[in-house]
Structures are given as C-alpha cells and as structure tokens.
Amino acid sequence: MRISIGTRQKNSPRSIIIASIVFLAIGISFIMFMTKEKQRSSSWPTTEAEIKRIDSYWSGDTLMHDVYVDYSVEGKPYPNMPLGAYESGMYVEQIIPIKYNPNNPSKIVYGKESFNNSFIIVGGVMCGIGVVIPSCYFGYKLYKKKTAGKIGVVESTKFTKEEPKKEDRPIDKNGTIDYKEIKKRRQKALYGDEEDSKKN
Secondary structure: OOOOOOOOOOOOHHHHHHHHHHHHHHHHHHHHHHHHHHHHOOOOOOEEEEEOOOOOOEEEEEEEEEEEEEEEEEEEEEEEEEEEOOOOOOOOOOOEEEEEEEOOOEEEEEHHHHHHHHHHHHHHHHHHHHHHHHHHHHOOOHHHHHHHHHHHHHHHHOOOOOOOOHHHEOOOOOEOOHHHHHHHHHHHHHHHHHHHHHHH
C-alpha cells in the first residue's frame, strides 16, 4: 500500500514582496489622493448642509453607507446631493459642515477636518504594514540562518558516556572516570570564550 505524505507549502519571498508592494501602493495612492483633495478644497467656501437620506447596504462583508444632503449656495438650492463620505453617528436631519467648489457648487466635500485627516492616517498605516511585512519576514530568515549553524554544532555534539580517549580520562577521588569533568572540558572547548566573557 502506498502512502502519500503532503508537504506544507511555505510562504515564498515572492508572495511576501508582492503583498508588501500592494500595501505600499494602496497606502501611497490613498495619501496622495486625500492630500490632493484636501489641498484643492482647503480654499473652498464653507456652508451647512442637512442630511436628508442615508442608504445602507452590504458590499461583501462590509456595511456601506451613502449619505445625501440638502444645501443652498447664494440662494440656489442643491437638494439630495451625494456627500461622498460617512462618519459613524450620522443621522437624518443632522446639520453638518460642507465645503463646495465655487466654480461648481454641486461638487462638495465633508467639511470636518478630523474626518479628512483620518483617511490620510489610514494610508500611512497601510504603508507601515507594507514595510513591516518584509522586514519581519527577512529578519526572521536572517536570524534563522545565523543560528542554524550554531544549533547544528550543539545538536551534533552529544555528551554521552562513551569511552573517552585514554589521555583524556580525568579520574575522580574514587578512582573512576569523571564523566562530568569530561563534559565540562568539551563545553569549554566549544564555548570557552563565551563562558569567560560571562564570568567577567
């Protein structure tokens, strides 16, 4: 009877690098887009708008919200305009600050500065993840590679009670071979420098 044994597929450096690039690309794009939008709308006039409708729906496993507001500019009403933003705690008939494009008042952005800054922070976090993932992976690989040789030496050196060479046989006070002394000598031969430095 033939028995097949499956092998666990390890994460390859290529997949780690690709994941890192994806996080960095999304994070940088997010920061650049939000920074550009913030700079462009920083000089826009501010007014107040009333939330008239909030449409909630599921997109996969994420609950999405579309907010629609009413506002007016120089006496001209702009009803049922999409805000393009949602913040936890928003409700219908709530009065919120908005900024509008003076050349095209139908284009608006949510006027709360802390809300806009939070998107830039999200982009920064994604960039951070893109840097941390490869750093941890390759750092662990380097550590494992450096310690592999030393561990191999320790594991290959078995301090058993095999008969030592005649000239290396220390004798204890009872006239028998002192195997503890043999072990100490071998350990000192391997780690002599390290033990001396620890004592000092």
